[in-house]
Amino acid sequence: xxxxxxxxxxxxxxxxxxxxxxxxxxxxxxxxxxxxxxxxxxxxxxxxxxxxxxxxxxxxxxxxxxxxxxxxxxxxxxxxxxxxxxxxxxxxxxxxxxxxxxxxxxxxxxxxxxxxxxxxxxxxxxxxxxxxxxxxxxxxxxxxxxxxxxxxxxxxxxxxxxxxxxxxxxxxxxxxxxxxxxxxxxxxxxxxxxxxxxxxxxxxxxxxxxxxxxxxxxxxxxxxxxxxxxxxxxxxxxxxxxxxxxxxxxxxxxxxxxxxxxxxxxxxxxxxxxxxxxxxxxxxxxxxxxxxxxxxxxxxxxxxxxxxxxxxxxxxxxxxxxxxxxx
Amino acid sequence: xxxxxxxxxxxxxxxxxxxxxxxxxxxxxxxxxxxxxxxxxxxxxxxxxxxxxxxxxxxxxxxxxxxxxxxxxxxxxxxxxxxxxxxxxxxxxxxxxxxxxxxxxxxxxxxxxxxxxxxxxxxxxxxxxxxxxxxxxxxxxxxxxxxxxxxxxxxxxxxxxxxxxxxxxxxxxxxxxxxxxxxxxxxxxxxxxxxxxxxxxxxxxxxxxxxxxxxxxxxxxxxxxxxxxxxxxxxxxxxxxxxxxxxxxxxxxxxxxxxxxxxxxxxxxxxxxxxxx
Numbered sequence: 001x002x003x004x005x006x007x008x009x010x011x012x013x014x015x016x017x018x019x020x021x022x023x024x025x026x027x028x029x030x031x032x033x034x035x036x037x038x039x040x041x042x043x044x045x046x047x048x049x050x051x052x053x054x055x056x057x058x059x060x061x062x063x064x065x066x067x068x069x070x071x072x073x074x075x076x077x078x079x080x081x082x083x084x085x086x087x088x089x090x091x092x093x094x095x096x097x098x099x100x101x102x103x104x105x106x107x108x109x110x111x112x113x114x115x116x117x118x119x120x121x122x123x124x125x126x127x128x129x130x131x132x133x134x135x136x137x138x139x140x141x142x143x144x145x146x147x148x149x150x151x152x153x154x155x156x157x158x159x160x161x162x163x164x165x166x167x168x169x170x171x172x173x174x175x176x177x178x179x180x181x182x183x184x185x186x187x188x189x190x191x192x193x194x195x196x197x198x199x200x201x202x203x204x205x206x207x208x209x210x211x212x213x214x215x216x217x218x219x220x221x222x223x224x225x226x227x228x229x230x231x232x233x234x235x236x237x238x239x240x241x242x243x244x245x246x247x248x249x250x251x252x253x254x255x256x257x258x259x260x261x262x263x264x265x266x267x268x269x270x271x272x273x274x275x276x277x278x279x280x281x282x283x284x285x286x287x288x289x290x291x292x293x294x295x296x297x298x299x300x301x302x303x304x305x306x307x308x309x310x311x312x313x314x315x316x317x318x319x320x321x322x323x324x325x326x327x
Numbered sequence: 328x329x330x331x332x333x334x335x336x337x338x339x340x341x342x343x344x345x346x347x348x349x350x351x352x353x354x355x356x357x358x359x360x361x362x363x364x365x366x367x368x369x370x371x372x373x374x375x376x377x378x379x380x381x382x383x384x385x386x387x388x389x390x391x392x393x394x395x396x397x398x399x400x401x402x403x404x405x406x407x408x409x410x411x412x413x414x415x416x417x418x419x420x421x422x423x424x425x426x427x428x429x430x431x432x433x434x435x436x437x438x439x440x441x442x443x444x445x446x447x448x449x450x451x452x453x454x455x456x457x458x459x460x461x462x463x464x465x466x467x468x469x470x471x472x473x474x475x476x477x478x479x480x481x482x483x484x485x486x487x488x489x490x491x492x493x494x495x496x497x498x499x500x501x502x503x504x505x506x507x508x509x510x511x512x513x514x515x516x517x518x519x520x521x522x523x524x525x526x527x528x529x530x531x532x533x534x535x536x537x538x539x540x541x542x543x544x545x546x547x548x549x550x551x552x553x554x555x556x557x558x559x560x561x562x563x564x565x566x567x568x569x570x571x572x573x574x575x576x577x578x579x580x581x582x583x584x585x586x587x588x589x590x591x592x593x594x595x596x597x598x599x600x601x602x603x604x
Contacts (some may be wrong), residue, residue, distance in 0.1 A: 046426030064450035
């Protein structure tokens with residue numbers, strides 16, 4: 001997994017190092033001269049310190065994903081191990097012509113787009129509240145962190161019982177039926193659970209951007225007669241753009257992996273499976289390693305495309321000006 | 328003037344209240360369910376009419392839950408320790424040393440942070456079966472370390488950049504080697520950052536469901552989130568709702584305590600990388 005083979009990663013990496021580079025700048029300039037003993041020791045120590053982390057990360061991701069490509073080219077069903085053979089791209093044809101795959105793909109896309117859009121709006125509101133509230137800042141921040149910290153499965157059970165007829169306090173909110181047995185309402189509840197769980201994370205990333213907005217700039221705009229809305233769109237948003245893009249990128253990729261909530265809320269019944277859900281089902285319930293791996297590879301490619309499009313669309317500067325994922 | 332501030336405060340107060348209610352309702356609901364008696368479990372009331380601790384007694388009496396709790400705690404603690412140690416080493420090198428390949432490492436960890444975890448489930452399932460790691464603690468600890476490392480490296484690098492590095496120079500002047508300077512001077516200064524990172528990584532490991540359900544098959548290494556989804560109650564005729572809720576509350580309490588005591592640190596840890604240091 002070199003930088004070169006993945007342009008998206010390379011762009012991001014270049015920018016992610018920006019702040020790191022400024023620290024190392026003086027040393028780098030000296031580096032043009034023949035390496036001193038000290039310099040060599042520093043390099044050795046650098047490699048030594050990074051090696052364990054790098055080795056673990058590569059061993060647990062790079063090798064398996066390559067292995068996954070190899071498995072995806074075989075007919076390999078653990079229930080019929082004797083029939084294992086190399087079949088080229090046949091698994092890909094099977095998956096890509098399968099309507100369940102495309103339904104799941106559509107569901108995943110729908111959940112991703114809707115939740116990320118709603119979370120951006122709610123998260124922005126929450127970030128403004130956490131950043132600017134006059135009273136109770138500690139309480140607001142503490143309670144906002146609870147959905148972030150809580151185990152997704154626990155939250156999903158809470159939502160499931162809330163909508164279970166007879167048991168739940170929300171069950172009779174809209175109709176007498178069982179909301180988790182119908183497709184549209186199930187999807188809505190899955191999205192609600194996702195939004196509840198991850199809006200605080202979005203808000204925290206946005207709050208980091210809010211902290212960068214210069215207070216006197218807002219005051220100046222206000223003296224010049226800008227309304228609150230104008231101050232928000234003309235002053236805050238431009239300054240926050242990098243933070244917003246980072247938050248969007250990470251939440252989009254994260255939303256695309258939706259699994260826990262669906263597993264607990266519907267188990268994928270009534271065509272509510274996500275791609276992660278059907279990949280899991282093919283592997284663990286179907287024990288079909290060939291098809292499961294094919295889906296793994298397809299999901300990996302989709303995520304790579306999304307990341308690439310983000311970086312291309314919004315310019316390389318975007319995700320780099322902030323550097324990271326904090327899940 | 329005083330009037331407008333009062334009004335502004337009231338407005339913010341209402342918004343605050345909305346956030347608190349939004350954030351806490353599902354948590355309070357599952358707590359409420361866990362205290363309900365079997366007879367009132369299905370009354371649909373938000374607040375229990377009859378309170379009982381029976382559900383808690385039930386789950387702690389079953390091996391199924393206790394074993395899963397031990398697994399969850401053990402696996403999360405070991406993974407957190409290793410990830411923070413490896414992450415601290417790498418973060419130190421990234422924030423302090425100049426060496427070729429640094430940007431590559433940052434790029435790789437960024438890629439892993441964005442990696443779709445489900446893509447690893449099929450190959451890891453097969454690889455771990457061959458290596459005998461399937462359904463063992465190390466079989467879960469390894470992927471947890473991997474996906475926690477980017478988080479640890481980024482958070483720790485941000486913390487390390489705020490440390491007064493002149494102290495390190497002073498130590499070296501006094502004859503300490505780079506490694507000694509790291510161990511004796513910088514590590515103690517970095518302790519708060521390490522602690523915050525440890526909390527974030529622990530929350531990540533504690534939360535995982537996908538790996539835990541795919542890479543385990545028995546109580547030997549099943550963690551609580553997975554055990555919850557397999558709960559059947561003391562006998563198969565018993566509704567497991569109360570037991571599930573009690574178990575859910577048990578694994579939620581440590582997180583709520585972390586959040587209550589370390590809110591400031593968690594917020595700064597989560598946002599540290601996002602502000603240019």
